[in-house]
Amino acid sequence: MTLTGNSRELSLADLIVVATQDPRTHRFTLSGPAGDGLLLIEGGRIVHATYGDLAPLDAAHVLVTEQSVDFEIETDAEIPGHTINVGAQELLMEAMRRLDEGLLKRPRQVSIEIGEAESRKPPRPRSHEAKKSPEAEALRRAMGRVLFADAAAAEVEVKSSAPKIVAAVIGIALLVTGSLFAWRAGWLVVEEHRDPxxxxxxxxxxxxxxALLSGMPPPAPEDRPVLPTILCRVLLDTRGSVYEVRVFQPRSGLDAFEEAAIAAVKLYRFSPARREGVAVPVWIIWPVDFVRAPRVADTMEPVPASLFRASRDRLPTLLEGQPPETPFPERRLRPKIACRLLIDHQGNVIEAEVVDPRDELELYERIALDTVKNYRFTVGEREGVPVAAWIPWSVSFQ
Incomplete structure (x- = not known):
């Protein structure tokens, strides 16, 4: 069996993922901007790759990131030997990381008019190297000369302004003390800001x-023979919560899958990243796979709220239940706790969890969970059949 096409029509990355799930061998004969290439797959692993003058592993990384590649795929192909041994997900994630950081090794392009040394572009500087550039250092020196141009005049100005300075210091000390008290009392939530x-x-x-602590693959928004994998670039804060998420290299025809991937990743929870033992915000590349939406005839497992889309579907609605009272009536803090509730076939809440737990709101979260477990809901229906359902629910305090 032979399949031919172009990666603009069929994603080469998706084809490689599918091929690695097939126990047969596969031969990818490729033609890209830098010439002919080759990928061999055996036993669910990529075992050989060539592209231009690149080493096998570098060739594989470049081939899966090329925008337009003609391909011919043969199954049950002969595998002459192994030069690499890498899985599809591992290959794709490393290729995206190298592409994002400008570390991909491209095949050598020989120029007739310009020598090799002149045609080679310097590597893109990393963020910490860019801060030490000559331009930045010159700017800092220039600012220093402006700030301290007349030391004698500055000394006179400081002496004449001594009372004002003392008053300002006292005011700042009072402000810091008040802010610290408010934070300890739970009135103020301080978010740490560091460069990601x-x-x-x-x-x-x-x-x-x-590492991922909570989060499930989203249901596929469309029924396709091959479900794509969407790579997302995710910014995590110092608590491991998702602060920002965007699609890494969007592809045409996958808008619905990309929107579903972004919506799912926003609810994920990770363990905090640490550098030198200190929690820091971090950018990561995260692959999002999809699961096919279950049919009611096939399963009686709880159904996510996102699958209640048909005209005969009915989400559970609240019948009985009141908002809880705040544990600290004297405080102005009235947080809203976002929860997920599992409603059974009788409308009872049999499971509840907080979507984004926060240490400073632990008491409020416990009260919210204890309260919603006593709520009563209408029974959810999908295609006219009563089903258990996971629904989002926000708890406010009186």
Whole structure:
């Protein structure tokens, strides 16, 4: 069996993922902007790759990131030998990381008019190197000369303004003390701000990369023979919550899948990344796979709220239940706790969880969970059949 086409029509990355799930061998004969290439797959692993003058692993990374590649795929192909041994997900994530950080090795392009040394572009500087550029250093020196141009005049000005300075220091001290008291009392939530790092920078002995704590693959918004994998670029804050998410290299025809991936990742929860033992915000590349939407005839498992889309579908609605009272009536803090509730076939809440737990709201979260477990709902229906359902629910305090 032979399949031919172009990666603009069929994603080469998706085809590789599908091929690695097939026990047969596969031969990808490719033609890209830098010439002919080859990918061999055996036993669910990529075992050989060539592209231009690149080493096998570098060739595989470049081939899966090329925008337009003609391909011919043969099954049950002969595999002459192994030069690499890498899985599809591992290959795709590393290729996207290298592309994002400008570290991909491209095939050598020989120029007739310009020598090799002149045609080679310098690598893109990393963020910490850019801050030490000559332009930045010159700017800092110039600012120093402006700030301290006349030391004698500055000294006279400081002496004449001594009472004002003392008053300002006292005011700042009172402000800091009041803010600290408000934070300890729960009236003020302080968010730490640090420059985000890339996950590739976390390679020290005391560095810790984030790990997924909660989050499930989203249901496929469309029924296709092959479900795509959407790569997302995700910014995690110092608590491991998702602060920002965007699609990494959007592809045409996958708008519905990309929107569903973004919506799902926003609800994910990770362990905090740490650099030198300190929690830091971090950018990561996260692959989002999809699951096919279950039919009522096939399963009686709880159904997510996102699948109640048909005209005969009915989400559970509240019948009985009142908002809880705040544990601290004297405080102005009235947080809203976002929860997920599992409603059974009788409308009872049999499971409840907080979507984004926060240490400073732990007491409020416990009260919210204890309260919603006594609520009563109408029974959810899908295609006219009563089903258990997971629904989002926000708890406010009186």
């Amino acid at each position: 790092v890339n996950i590739s920078d976390l390679n020290g002995p005391r560095d810790v990369v984030p």
